[in-house]
Amino acid sequence: MKAVNALAPPLPRRAPLRRSFAAVAEEHLNDVHRYLLMLTADHALAEDLTAETFEKAFRSWRRYDPRRSSERTWLCRIGRNLALDHFRSEARRRRREERYAAETGREETPPELGFSPELDAALTRLSAGEREVLALRIVLDLDADAAAGVLGIGRSACSMRLARALGKLEERMAADAHA
């Protein structure tokens, strides 16, 4: 029998079976949430957007093509599009409201991102775009190509954006420490 098996041609390799969506969600939930939290700097909004991201991903899970991007990159791209849509509509809404009502002068509490107070303070003074690249390249540890794919820019532009964001962050933390 062994001899027969040895002579038989090896079976062709089959593509790995697709994982269940539940397993994918379990594995990447933290990453997507961290990314959206750093992008929005708002806990409640990040949670809502994360939930919305996974709902949308669940609906289009059958269309996901693993050859084109990793699951995490795909999820981050969905989350980013949802966040951008939210920012656009929210900016429109606020502009509309400001046109008809005077600013109430409410006190803005600095958002907490879950890091040390110094890092939180420095991060929240960065632009959303800078926080986003930090989240993708450092917190989620995506490589330059994958991060560039999520951001829709080139690899070198992504590296430059990261260098600028890290430089600003370090400079602000140093300035805060001196103060």
Add this chain to the structure above:
Amino acid sequence: MPTPDLIAPDRLEELLGGALPEAEREARLQGIVRELRAEAPPAPAALRARIRALEERPARRRVVLPRRRTALAFAVVLLLAVAGVGAGVALKGGGGDPATDNAAPAEADLPQAAPVQEEPLEAEPSPLAPKARTLSKERASAFGETLDAPPFPPRGRATDVELWMEVRLPDADELSQAAREAMAVTRELGGWVAGSDIDTQGREGTAELALRVPVGRVEDAVVRLSELGTVTGQRVEAIDLQAGIDRRATRIERLERAIRLLELRLRSETLTPEEELRIKFRIERHRNEIADLRRANLADRREAATSELALVLHTREPAAAPEKDEGGVAGAARDALELLGAAGTVALFLVIVLSPVVLLLVLLWLALRARSRRVEARLLDRPDPASPPSA
């Protein structure tokens, strides 16, 4: 705000990969990176529960193609359909193409091409006399074949026949001789030459003769004139005049009957002077109308008595002879090549016509994408993207 000194992206990649820092600043950066990686908060439990609640629904087996592939397939199918329709139209509409005409045997096509003359309605004559039938045989026998004799109107009916005939001759001498013969034949048949224009230069030349031939001798004229050389085209137009003549004759009969009745009334001597005058006017009017109708009938009969025959003699070279219809594999290959050529022509036409539209669409898409990127960059350039931009 001044831009901080940037660490070179390559060096930054090395530091992110765990390279040892070589300066204090690099060490600080690595510390920040380590803190960001280590202290990133996990997702709240409530959110995790919410995501877990998304249970996979029972799998529905349906074929889902990626959107781009579907769009591409649709575009290809659409293009093929358009090209197919275009090719079909091009091939169908190729009747006027000399190459297509030449490919078909002339004798086979001509009898079908000749429309049948409609007989005028005797019982209910229409003011619109049946129009001419037209027989176009240009180019049909451009290869030295003799054309079938054109169908002539039935004898006994007044018909205005106009005939055009084109005859090719080998050189100018033959052409002059043929022109002279044509005139002689016309006179011999009882007709006359209404006009002639003969132009020869060296071996080349053309002659246009306008001949009038008694209608009863048209067929003889055609046969004899076609013997002058090779007939390369001929056309017959016949307008039936008999229906109009019959209608007018009927009207004349009615008017004459009416006149007779009116004259009887006049002779009765029971009329008042006014009535008598009125009846005389009516009789006069009827007589005038009868005279007009008779003149019209006479003119039609004169027109129908002779036929106008335009004879064109020329020395032009015949068109290239068509290739013999090949059967079997060679014929099929030639047909396939012709079809591919036609399809290629249609495809080229579509490319030329559609390329500006496609270019515009691409430019529009690029502009929209650039605008979307600009909006996106402006949004993310602020710490709070949802806040409206400060003035």
